[in-house]
Amino acid sequence: MSTEVINVAEIFGENVFNDTVMQERLPKKVYKNLRKTIEEGKDLDLETADVIAHEMKEWAIEKGATHYTHWFLPLTGVTAEKHDSFVSAPLPSGKVLMSFSGKELIKGEPDASSFPSGGLRATFEARGYTAWDCTSPAFVRQDAGGATLCIPTAFCSYTGEALDQKTPLLRSMEAINKEALRLLRLFGNTTSKKVTPSVGAEQEYFLVDAEKFEQRKDLIYTGRTLFGAMPPKGQELDDHYFGTIRQRIASFMRDVNIQLWKVGVTAKTQHNEVAPAQHELAPIYSEANIAVDQNQLTMQTLKRVACQHGMKCLLHEKPFAGVNGSGKHNNWSITTDDGINLLEPGKTPHENTQFLLVLACILKAVNVHADLLRESAADPGNDHRLGANEAPPAIISIFLGEQLEDVVDQLISTGEATHSLNGGKLDTGVSTLPELSKDATDRNRTSPFAFTGNKFEFRMVGSRDSIANPNIVLNTIVAEAFADACDILEKADDFDLAVHDLIKEYLTDNQRIIFNGNGYSDEWVAEAERRGLPNIKSMVEAIPAITTDKSIKLFERFSVFTKAELESRAEIQYEAYAKAINIEARTMIDMASKQFLPAFIKYTKTLADTVLAVKEAGVDAAVQTEALKEVSALMAETKAALDVLVKVTDEAAAKEEGEVQANFYHSDVVPAMEALRAPVDKLEMIVDKEAWPMPSYGDLIFEV
Ligand code: ADP
Numbered sequence: 001m002s003t004e005v006i007n008v009a010e011i012f013g014e015n016v017f018n019d020t021v022m023q024e025r026l027p028k029k030v031y032k033n034l035r036k037t038i039e040e041g042k043d044l045d046l047e048t049a050d051v052i053a054h055e056m057k058e059w060a061i062e063k064g065a066t067h068y069t070h071w072f073l074p075l076t077g078v079t080a081e082k083h084d085s086f087v088s089a090p091l092p093s094g095k096v097l098m099s100f101s102g103k104e105l106i107k108g109e110p111d112a113s114s115f116p117s118g119g120l121r122a123t124f125e126a127r128g129y130t131a132w133d134c135t136s137p138a139f140v141r142q143d144a145g146g147a148t149l150c151i152p153t154a155f156c157s158y159t160g161e162a163l164d165q166k167t168p169l170l171r172s173m174e175a176i177n178k179e180a181l182r183l184l185r186l187f188g189n190t191t192s193k194k195v196t197p198s199v200g201a202e203q204e205y206f207l208v209d210a211e212k213f214e215q216r217k218d219l220i221y222t223g224r225t226l227f228g229a230m231p232p233k234g235q236e237l238d239d240h241y242f243g244t245i246r247q248r249i250a251s252f253m254r255d256v257n258i259q260l261w262k263v264g265v266t267a268k269t270q271h272n273e274v275a276p277a278q279h280e281l282a283p284i285y286s287e288a289n290i291a292v293d294q295n296q297l298t299m300q301t302l303k304r305v306a307c308q309h310g311m312k313c314l315l316h317e318k319p320f321a322g323v324n325g326s327g328k329h330n331n332w333s334i335t336t337d338d339g340i341n342l343l344e345p346g347k348t349p350h351e352n353t354q355f356l357l358v359l360a361c362i363l364k365a366v367n368v369h370a371d372l373l374r375e376s377a378a379d380p381g382n383d384h385r386l387g388a389n390e391a392p393p394a395i396i397s398i399f400l401g402e403q404l405e406d407v408v409d410q411l412i413s414t415g416e417a418t419h420s421l422n423g424g425k426l427d428t429g430v431s432t433l434p435e436l437s438k439d440a441t442d443r444n445r446t447s448p449f450a451f452t453g454n455k456f457e458f459r460m461v462g463s464r465d466s467i468a469n470p471n472i473v474l475n476t477i478v479a480e481a482f483a484d485a486c487d488i489l490e491k492a493d494d495f496d497l498a499v500h501d502l503i504k505e506y507l508t509d510n511q512r513i514i515f516n517g518n519g520y521s522d523e524w525v526a527e528a529e530r531r532g533l534p535n536i537k538s539m540v541e542a543i544p545a546i547t548t549d550k551s552i553k554l555f556e557r558f559s560v561f562t563k564a565e566l567e568s569r570a571e572i573q574y575e576a577y578a579k580a581i582n583i584e585a586r587t588m589i590d591m592a593s594k595q596f597l598p599a600f601i602k603y604t605k606t607l608a609d610t611v612l613a614v615k616e617a618g619v620d621a622a623v624q625t626e627a628l629k630e631v632s633a634l635m636a637e638t639k640a641a642l643d644v645l646v647k648v649t650d651e652a653a654a655k656e657e658g659e660v661q662a663n664f665y666h667s668d669v670v671p672a673m674e675a676l677r678a679p680v681d682k683l684e685m686i687v688d689k690e691a692w693p694m695p696s697y698g699d700l701i702f703e704v
Pocket residue numbers: 198199200201202269282283284285329331332333334341454455
């Protein structure tokens with residue numbers, strides 16, 4: 001056990017090429033130029049880049065780095081990197097120098113043909129470019145491969161189309177910056193220069209023992225269990241949530257924190273989650289672009305450190321049926337460079353016209369584009385959470401809390417808001433406890449999109465997914481609502497009157513999206529349908545939202561995506577879905593044919609031998625015979641279901657790639673997988689544990 005004292009303040013950011021390092025190491029003029037690029041998007045000349053690259057390299061070498069990599073987020077959902085060493089061509093003396101030029105820093109040219117492009121880049125034009133994103137700091141990562149300088153980059157095709165998540169995210173940040181500034185100017189703000197979305201992503205994950213993980217092909221190949229019966233004890237006692245953290249886990253968390261702090265991730269909160277073996281980690285929020293990169297880094301770190309502790313970190317949305325899945329809460333707000341949070345209601349929100357307009361715009365954006373937000377959280381694993389009796393529901397609605405809902409009600413009904421309810425004091429009945437003032441925004445854990453004090457929390461995102469997409473959508477739809485409002489208000493003769501009317505109009509027109517009740521209830525599903533809110537249950541049903549006329553118009557207006565980019569993204573989503581289900585189906589086939597059926601055959605032989613032996617001894621073998629019959633019947637069911645799954649999976653593979661194929665996987669292969677799982681799970685409840693060919697749920701989640 002390590003009790004070594006760690007000085008967090010000292011190690012925090014020690015492996016980041018951050019502002020302090022840049023100020024220390026770069027000549028004044030170069031530093032100034034770089035800040036201009038970071039803050040105002042000014043072009044960086046090659047001479048400046050050369051100086052930065054040189055200093056970055058010297059700094060990285062001091063940290064032990066031998067290689068550098070452009071670090072990017074292609075549409076595979078995981079980060080990609082290609083490592084180059086700093087070694088230059090040998091000198092006549094036979095020695096080498098360590099070099100790194102401005103050109104190498106700014107631009108990379110990975111062979112892009114193997115990354116998904118959804119038809120955007122014909123394979124004969126395989127060139128893709130990575131371009132340095134100087135707004136997200138470079139860092140040195142230390143792992144078993146030594147130390148590597150990682151440079152966050154965007155990834156584009158030869159013709160400039162985005163092949164990654166970062167490029168559209170940066171574009172969407174520019175859009176919301178521009179439109180939010182317009183809005184602020186209308187309210188007389190002349191001082192704020194920049195508006196940035198801030199994001200804090202809470203990350204849920206499971207930890208299982210590595211040795212047990214290795215015995216489950218489903219976990220190895222798909223990240224989730226494809227078979228498995230619930231143990232006698234599940235999460236019904238709620239005793240894991242916020243429970244004391246076990247020593248093995250605590251030591252893992254300590255290492256994760258240290259690793260994250262070193263690379264500048266502000267790991268802040270950690271606790272046990274609802275399900276056994278489930279945990280959560282949250283950093284302090286940062287600029288959207290940095291938050292997206294750091295969330296990727298966090299996921300990588302969780303996985304790496306888990307291995308070092310003899311465990312495996314499962315980031316899948318639903319590793320175990322019957323216990324809670326994992327998600328990612330995307331906390332989002334918009335802040336100016338001089339520290340104003342546009343989502344801060346203040347003590348008396350009814351008097352805060354600017355806040356009310358911002359709120360009305362967000363309601364409108366979410367109501368109009370609920371389908372896009374839903375899609376932004378779609379991935380194959382999330383199909384098991386959204387709309388499947390689990391948090392959160394697949395229907396997008398907004399939770400405002402009592403105070404704001406009351407203000408909105410006043411505005412809609414009378415056109416005038418005259419007061420704000422306040423939270424009041426919390427009376428514990430114990431005089432020695434401090435008096436606590438209650439939050440005016442009560443918590444509602446079942447809402448997919450909740451206002452929580454001074455931010456919105458989008459809770460649909462899957463635990464394994466990048467948070468880039470949800471933030472691209474959020475930034476762009478809110479930019480659109482701001483732009484529409486500004487178009488009207490900038491022309492108004494009487495601003496006060498116009499803004500008052502507009503707030504009332506937006507709130508009235510979009511009030512159907514507000515829901516403060518229990519989002520898990522069946523009544524809500526019926527109520528949402530009455531309100532006409534979309535209830536999109538699966539990923540394949542969500543994807544068409546990307547390419548509707550509404551979506552194309554939105555994204556082209558703010559230059560976030562072109563039509564071609566949107567079409568390619570829809571294509572990639574369909575392909576990703578088909579591939580994921582195909583792997584799951586084939587893994588099930590493999591496990592059923594090579595592990596389960598052989599085990600059942602052996603087991604029935606043992607039972608049959610027992611029946612014979614018992615009968616021979618002249619004793620009644622009714623119980624043994626019954627068991628044998630039951631197992632044999634379920635075994636036959638397993639074999640029949642396996643044959644069906646083999647057939648439909650082959651059929652699926654032969655379909656035309658894209659929408660048709662993805663839909664077939666959803667409509668035919670997924671049900672066949674469920675049909676195969678059912679008898680095997682029943683057998684797991686009656687077959688001798690010794691005869692079961694792999695660790696059970698109980699072994700996996702209660703014995704970490
Ligand atoms: P809870 O689990 O109660 O929602 P946490 O503290 O676990 O709360 O997570 C809240 C997340 O929201 C943290 O990442 C936090 O930094 C982030 N956050 C707090 N304020 C803001 C804000 N104004 N904008 C964006 N994110 C925020």
